[in-house]
Amino acid sequence: MILNEEQQMLADLSERLFADKASVDTLRAIRGGSLGADYDTDLWQAMVESGLTGILVPEAHGGMDFGLVSAGLVARETGRRLALTPFLSTAVLGAIAIGRAGNAEQHKQWLGPIAEGALIVALAVDESGKHRPERVAAGATAEGDAFVLGGEKTLVVDGPNADLFVVSALHDGKPALFAVDAADAGVTVEAVTSVDTRSMANVRFDNASAQRLDAEDDALDDVLNAGRAMLAMELVGLSRAVFERTLAYLSERKQFGMRIGAFQALQHRAAHLSVEIEISEAMAFQALAAFDAGVADASQQILAAKARAADTARLAAAEGVQMHGGMGMTDEFDIGFFMKRARVASELLGDANFCAERFARARGY
Amino acid sequence: MSDLEEFRAEVRAWLEDNCPEEMRQPLASDAEHVWGGRRWQFSSEAQRVWFERMVAKGWTAPAWPVEYGGGGMSADEHDVFKAEMKRINARSPVSNFGFWMLGPALLKFGSEEQKRKHLPEIARGEIRWCQGYSEPNAGSDLASLKTSAEIDGDHFVVNGRKIWTSYADRADKMFCLVRTDPDAKKQAGISFILLDMDTPGVSTRPIQLISGESPFCETFFDDVRVPRANLVGEMNQGWTIAKYLLTHERDNIGGEPPGLLKGRDLAQMALQAVGADDQGRLDDPMLRSDIARLEIDAMAFRALVEQTRAKAEAGEGMGARSAMLKYYGTELNKRRYNLMMDAMGGLGLEWESEQTGGGRYAREWLRSKGNSIEGGTSEIMLGIISSAVLELPKG
Structure with a gap:
């Protein structure tokens, strides 16, 4: 596109x-x-x-x-x-x-x-360290017009700053989405800083009052797919950035009397990586456009985009650190931040294995 | 209805009426490919009828101008046409290197006379062309080619040897790179000429590959006299045309895999061959994972191909992008054939057998290994990307 x-x-x-x-x-x-x-x-x-x-x-x-x-x-x-x-x-x-x-x-x-910009929302879906959105133990029961919600959520990105949580919980044995005010007495937020300095939280709900979001049954799939699509783009962006820095380093760093970017062993790896990045970016854009157009296989495309962008970003970051040599291992150089961010963005809302597995399932094998 | 939709309706109706049912099936083997040419013999009536009807429409070369025997379609119309052909899985009525390579080269570099002579012959499927590029000592380093063409009156006299000439033994004519100035810098002394394979002094020898097939030949030139009028473009400017065509050849490496797996679903083949577990998943979790990763990469690769095409149509040049597509597309195809072999198990091991059509799985798997060699090796592609796209320092 x-x-x-x-x-x-x-x-x-x-x-x-x-x-x-x-x-x-x-x-x-x-x-x-x-x-x-x-x-x-x-x-x-x-x-x-x-x-x-x-x-x-x-x-x-x-x-x-x-x-x-x-x-x-x-x-x-x-x-x-x-x-x-x-x-x-x-x-x-x-x-x-x-x-x-x-x-x-x-x-x-x-x-x-x-x-x-007056409200910060956090999505509370996962209950285990690996993203499994259908594994829901949290539950909500009706109480008059409203609901009370109980359960524990993890990997809640921006949880410590949230004004409102959107929470997946079972109601009558079926998963549904609920909104819970972060100021509710039944909400306990334990802040966790991730390896990439992202603000995350483990959140416990004890009889917290909740509103049901029930206009659409399969809304959670759309929400998660949109999130995966965004993470794919985030991963593409960081792949590009880490690669630009690595290319610049290859073109200036001298060893054995020559710039290291002249070594074929490094050139071919850099060239391969550049192709991976182009392909992952094209896939991500196509998947996003498919979501916008409501194309039938948009969710497959997004799973493909996330899986690929995750693999590409991790390769880009790993090559970035390796090609920067010892400097790539130092905190003073920024390269390590990309590796950390790639790790987190890959994991959130389903890592490459998760996405590939769902992709296969959606394709009927 | 827009003009384009009207055009679509016309094409669809015509294809429905004119494409025989047998021509709407994937090729059962390479032997069913219609190459055309002086000595061509159709293997079925449907093949002949389809060929003749398409030739009459000029739709064998849909985007070439009508005056050169083509269909005169605009880029948009051509896209519609391709989509409609694909919709009914219509086979290509005829194709050979004349359509893929020489036609585009003549359209860009040929004289009016050359266009008027050669393009209609190609479009009508009368002449089968082959490509004389590589030589025994000029593979990846193509510009070091040595086959010489010396001027003698109105003729070139060609001496030397080409290798990896696809189907030279069955082709009528060859477009060929020859050295016309031995003293110039290697790229600067090359010319692009056309010659008839029936000319005295031309001989060919098929090369048997690891697949057991012989799609390639060696071609020998022994004082072969070629009219000087057969020079395409300027003297010693052949490298420009060669580079253009190599890029064009790489463009042809689009989303669809060549060979046996064209139009086939690898995952479904694997399900059939391996079986499913009680949840309907491929009953080999590691293979399933490999196939999913391959399909994801293939989908993503197609996205890049589409994007590149769209950008090219919007006027952004392909440039070294074609090297990216060539590199990734061929590596992807090798992976695809490896996984096919993993999926087929024992069937993939058969070499001479009826149920595999003479060991098709094994032979096509072996053939796929050449994908990342022919048309510029993967390593050459990575080198082009390093210098032309990434602008890394020279060694």
Whole structure:
């Protein structure tokens, strides 16, 4: 696919915005505790002001109502710049979960605040260290018009900052999505910082009051697929960034009296990697466009995109560290951050093995 | 209805009426491929009828101008045509190196006279062409080729030897790279000429491959006289045409696998050969995983092919992108045939047997090994990517 005018505009806008606002220095400051927040609040504010938080929110609620391709262009920048913001959890997972599964009242209550940057949402689906969305023990029971929800969730990205949790739980033996206010007395959040400095949480719900999001039965699949698609773009972005740095290093570092990029052993590996990146990016864009167009095999394409982008990013990061030699192992060099981020983004919402397995299942073998 | 949709409806209706049922099945073997040429003999009536009807429409070369015997289709119409052919699994009515390679070269570099003579002959399937590029000492280093063409009056006199000439023993004519200036820098002394394989002094010898088949030949030239009018483009400018064609050849390596697996579903073949577990999954978890990874890579590769095509149509050149496609597409195809062999088990081991059509699995698996060698090895492709795309330092 080729970007249309709207998408190209958005690509340019997000590239400029992230080039201007996002930096590895901020990531280091967050990690060291000197920023005083566990995500890049300045960048997030700039994203709010540019309307990016409402990228998937309908215009009626103050959003841009763009598609996943556009959101993916932002996600690609987050990976490229190693930016830490609640974009994935709030502007994508939150907006789609509430948009698809919420009723008109719930739309009014939450979508506007998401677009305005006044609400941070976190998706609480997993209950074990490996992503298995259908393995749900959490349960919800009706109590009058509302529900009470109990259970434990893990890998809740942006959980410590969330104002609202979107939670999968069983009701009458069937999984459904619920919204739980983070301020509810029944919610306990244990913050966890991940290897890539992402803010995550284990969250316990004890008789927490919940609202059911039940406009669409299979909304969770769409939410998860949208999230996987975003992570694929994030992985593509970071693959490109780590590869650019590696290429620059190959072209300047001298050993044995020559620049190491002249060695065929390294050239061929770099060339192979560049092909992997091109292919993964083309796959990701095609999958995003398929989701936007509602194509029948869009979910297969997204699984393929996530699996491939994960493998590519891990290869790019591994080659990045290896080709930087000893310097690649140092904390002073930024390369290691890409490896860490690749690891996390690969794992979230299903690693390459998970995606490939689901892909095979969907294809009937 | 838009013009394009109207065109689609016309094509669809015509194909429905004119494509014989037997021509809507995948080729059972390479032997069913219609190459055309002076000595061509159809193996079935359906083959002949389909060929003649398509030739009459000019649809054997759909995108070539009508005045050169083609179908005169625009790029969009050509896409529609290809989609409609694919929809009913219609076989190609005829194809050979004239369609794939020489035609595009003549359209770009040929004189008006050459276009008017050769293109209609190709489109009508009258002449089967072969490609004379590689030599025993000029493989990956193609520009070091030594077959010489010396000027003698109105003729070139050609001496030397080509190798890996596909089906030279069955072709009518050859487009050929020859050295016309032995003193120039190696790329600068090469010319692109056309010659008739019936000319005295031309002889061929088939080369048997590990697959047992002989799709390639050696071709020998012993004082072969070729009219100077058969020079395409300028003297000593043949390398430009050769490079253009190599890129073009690499473009042909698109999403579809060649050979036995074309149009076939590897996973379904594996399910049939290996069996399924009680949940309907392929009853070999490691193979299942390998096939899933292959299918994902194949889907992603097709996405890149599509994107590259779309960009090319929007006017962005292919450039060294074709090296990426050639490299990845052929490596992918080798993996595909390896997995097919893993799936087929004992059937894949048969060499002479009825149920495998004379060891088709084994032979095509072995044949696939050449994919990453012919048309520029994978290592040459990686080298092109390193220098032309990544601009890494020279050694």
